[in-house]
Amino acid sequence: MSEEHIFILTNGQKIPVIINNRRGAHNVTLRPKIGKNPEIHISKPWMTSTSFVLKFLESKRKWVEKVFDAAPQKEEIKPGMTIEFLGRNVKLMHDGGLRGNCYTNEEKTILCIGGGADMFERRVRDFVKEELLQEIKIIIKTTPREYWPRHITLRDTSSRWGSCSATGNVSFSWRLAFAPYEVMRYVVMHELSHRKHMDHSKEFWANVSELYGFGVERAKRWLSQNGQSLQRYF
Ligand SMILES: [Zn+2]
Structure with missing residues (x-):
């Protein structure tokens, strides 16, 4: 079971956050996925609340922003370019x-x-x-x-x-x-x-x-x- 939230970067880009409960997980792990459809994947122990996870994500904002900033922006190939x-x-x-x-x-x-x-x-x-x-x-x-x-x-x-x-x-x-x-x-x-x-x-x-x-x-x-x-x- 997973739930979806939205994380908004300083530049306004909206990144879907997918939170999964992991059986046997002892801590919260954060994985920003770069690429054409960027997402943030988070896995957490089932006992950890979603609000805690979102606060945790917010506390890591600086790092998350850096990861997405460093990701190369794809430039669309168009006639005339x-x-x-x-x-x-x-x-x-x-x-x-x-x-x-x-x-x-x-x-x-x-x-x-x-x-x-x-x-x-x-x-x-x-x-x-x-x-x-x-x-x-x-x-x-x-x-x-x-x-x-x-x-x-x-x-x-x-x-x-x-x-x-x-x-x-x-x-x-x-x-x-x-x-x-x-x-x-x-x-x-x-x-x-x-x-x-x-x-x-x-x-x-x-x-x-x-x-x-x-x-x-x-x-x-x-x-x-x-x-x-x-x-x-x-
Ligand atoms: Zn070599």
Whole structure:
């Protein structure tokens, strides 16, 4: 059984609060859920009153506000807007009469998306993913063959930018498409280096530098400082 309340942030945003009684719970736990539909989940021992829980939540307001403030705001993808991906600023246009999508200029700075208007955002996302995959393949081809993975997968992960399995499959967060090109290239070289070193040893980092070239530290730093910004769309 759960009950629902509303928590109003200082900026006026209304966040649903879902309170659950937990069998065997000894204290009240608070979990702000960020994302498209933000919520605050609270579990409490059944004996604890709702008014106590709401007071407790109020006492934690500063922290809760901080969590939601830090959460990236999603920006809606609309025709006419310009987004940056793969190091290029691309203006997005919509043409319902078009079946596919295509760049309308040689510089690839104007992208025309076909299909229904309701599919616009999704088609842009699929297009960006496909372009990223092609770009990753091009980068991989610049390395010696022994680094080439068996299989490449794109995922939607916010905590890991890439991974490499012992069997030689690599995966990347498709959101790297929104990172500076060199940062994305660094993640590719990082994962490829795991084809030789499955750890983060000195030898591993030497290998990354060998593949990537100068500036590994800068790319790493960019990701740790700005990684969250890659979540701003979709
Ligand atoms: Zn690693």
